[in-house]
Amino acid sequence: xxxxxxxxxxxxxxxxxxxxxxxxxxxxxxxxxxxxxxxxxxxxxxxxxxxxxxxxxxxxxxxxxxxxxxxxxxxxxxxxxxxxxxxxxxxxxxxxxxxxxxxxxxxxxxxxxxxxxxxxxxxxxxxxxxxxxxxxxxxxxxxxxxxxxx
Amino acid sequence: xxxxxxxxxxxxxxxxxxxxxxxxxxxxxxxxxxxxxxxxxxxxxxxxxxxxxxxxxxxxxxxxxxxxxxxxxxxxxxxxxxxxxxxxxxxxxxxxxxxxxxxxxxxxxxxxxxxxxxxxxxxxxxxxxxxxxxxxxxxxxxxxxxxxxx
Numbered sequence: 001x002x003x004x005x006x007x008x009x010x011x012x013x014x015x016x017x018x019x020x021x022x023x024x025x026x027x028x029x030x031x032x033x034x035x036x037x038x039x040x041x042x043x044x045x046x047x048x049x050x051x052x053x054x055x056x057x058x059x060x061x062x063x064x065x066x067x068x069x070x071x072x073x074x075x076x077x078x079x080x081x082x083x084x085x086x087x088x089x090x091x092x093x094x095x096x097x098x099x100x101x102x103x104x105x106x107x108x109x110x111x112x113x114x115x116x117x118x119x120x121x122x123x124x125x126x127x128x129x130x131x132x133x134x135x136x137x138x139x140x141x142x143x144x145x146x147x148x149x150x
Numbered sequence: 151x152x153x154x155x156x157x158x159x160x161x162x163x164x165x166x167x168x169x170x171x172x173x174x175x176x177x178x179x180x181x182x183x184x185x186x187x188x189x190x191x192x193x194x195x196x197x198x199x200x201x202x203x204x205x206x207x208x209x210x211x212x213x214x215x216x217x218x219x220x221x222x223x224x225x226x227x228x229x230x231x232x233x234x235x236x237x238x239x240x241x242x243x244x245x246x247x248x249x250x251x252x253x254x255x256x257x258x259x260x261x262x263x264x265x266x267x268x269x270x271x272x273x274x275x276x277x278x279x280x281x282x283x284x285x286x287x288x289x290x291x292x293x294x295x296x297x298x299x300x
Contacts, residue, residue, distance in 0.1 A: 117267065135194060
């Protein structure tokens with residue numbers, strides 16, 4: 001593996017991951033979905049424990065999710081750290097979702113952790129596994145820790 | 151990459167991941183820590199968002215955690231799916247922690263998701279990034295979803 005190839009791969013991988021930002025802005029379900037492998041395994045912010053590929057790749061499900069928010073849907077990716085190998089790659093970041101639910105007097109901002117596992121597919125990279133989460137307070141309240149900031 | 155090499159690597163990677171089970175049983179902090187790279191980035195069940203390597207690799211911190219539980223600490227790893235590449239690997243599973251906090255009348259069982267990102271280090275594999283979490287209920291309660299089962 002030459003450093004040159006690795007640097008170009010790292011750029012491609014960053015593009016795949018960060019393409020979620022304009023896709024969220026434009027509420028473009030297909031653009032989000034096009035980044036995933038057909039057998040993607042998703043560990044999402046909300047239940048279930050494991051989301052099957054059929055749901056992750058369903059554009060109508062994403063459009064329904066978009067429809068739950070008024071105005072712009074903001075998405076930031078901070079501290080994105082990419083490790084690119086010959087045939088696989090992984091990356092992690094701290095992400096910020098900001099949006100206003102329909103009917104809500106005000107919006108929310110939610111910081112969460114994201115891990116991306118990718119595999120090479122010809123001359124592109126696909127996300128084969130994604131894990132997003134917040135930690136939870138082990139103080140007896142069992143509340144999701146939605147108030148953390150990086 | 152030959153399939154033979156890949157299969158042996160997958161076995162080695164499974165051993166690294168699953169070694170947490172006897173290490174938990176024996177409350178062996180060093181054995182847990184020996185599986186991690188020196189620069190490991192941990193996204194843990196509890197805050198903060200991102201745990202620095204200095205904490206993940208601190209045996210006293212783990213011994214303090216063990217001391218919070220009475221009797222056996224159970225750890226299961228289900229549906230472990232390993233993807234091994236030439237120089238990197240990733241894996242995901244659904245894990246069960248069962249333990250009884252000191253002073254608690256009864257134990258708990260907690261299912262959670264785990265993602266492991268590994269890199270080859272000579273003839274072994276090290277965990278360079280680990281992400282464990284439960285989802286949370288987006289029903290307004292913001293409770294961690296601790297009652298899910300695979």
